[in-house]
Amino acid sequence: MPSFTLNEPTLLQNPRLHLNLPYAFKSERALRLHLIEPATSKGHYPLIIFSAGTNFTNDDLSHYFYPLMQLAQQGFVIALVEVRPKDVAPFPAQTSDLLSASRYLLGHAYQYQIDPYRYFLWGHGASASYSSLLASLTATNQAFNDEDCRMQALNYQACICFGLTSLKPTSSYFANQSADLFSYWGKRDLKDNLYIQVGSEADNLFLNLDLLAHPSQKKSLVYYTPAKKALDDSFFSPYLINIVQNFLKQKVKKK
Numbered sequence: 056m057p058s059f060t061l062n063e064p065t066l067l068q069n070p071r072l073h074l075n076l077p078y079a080f081k082s083e084r085a086l087r088l089h090l091i092e093p094a095t096s097k098g099h100y101p102l103i104i105f106s107a108g109t110n111f112t113n114d115d116l117s118h119y120f121y122p123l124m125q126l127a128q129q130g131f132v133i134a135l136v137e138v139r140p141k142d143v144a145p146f147p148a149q150t151s152d153l154l155s156a157s158r159y160l161l162g163h164a165y166q167y168q169i170d171p172y173r174y175f176l177w178g179h180g181a182s183a184s185y186s187s188l189l190a191s192l193t194a195t196n197q198a199f200n201d202e203d204c205r206m207q208a209l210n211y212q213a214c215i216c217f218g219l220t221s222l223k224p225t226s227s228y229f230a231n232q233s234a235d236l237f238s239y240w241g242k243r244d245l246k247d248n249l250y251i252q253v254g255s256e257a258d259n260l261f262l263n264l265d266l267l268a269h270p271s272q273k274k275s276l277v278y279y280t281p282a283k284k285a286l287d288d289s290f291f292s293p294y295l296i297n298i299v300q301n302f303l304k305q306k307v308k309k310k
Contacts, residue, residue, distance in 0.1 A: 122291030184216035
């Protein structure tokens, strides 16, 4: 009987997936996240805090496992975070949940190979993008934090936004806080971010006239995809993954 010896690499290749980690208990329910960790243990990796949703609801996060695992193979820890939907908790609960998840992850940085000084927010969809931007602006505003923000300070390196549609969403479930992103600008400027928008530049005039006109956004990157439907996992083409990867790697370069 013929036999063969395979000359295969002996190092681990596939990222590790940790499912349903509880990061907080709010509104009488446990809030959970999934964590994708690089396979090899070569130190600490930059962290991406990913959420997905439109109209302040949650997408099925399992849709995003495959493309984000490809990114994790390039040396990133990625947390897919569940937030409370609008019918459970009004605005700004979604932003507060992202801030809580961030603190949980940084508190377990050693356990999951996370670099506690290099971490990003990534919103996929209109409300997730908005909540991520708002979290980066209100990390030191106690009204948006369920933890003591003086004791557990946060300083995100940048945001990635897929499909942002408004900086001033209006709805009856914006309870006690202003929903206008500009209400919080100036107290803490946005970093240089990455925006990937549905449609053409003409379809996204609010982005150019309002957001990108701000002095702090002069070095932000914007890409437009010609698709005319809502963002979903099909937008994670190799080309877009490469754009995100290059943006992140520029941000995490040691200076």
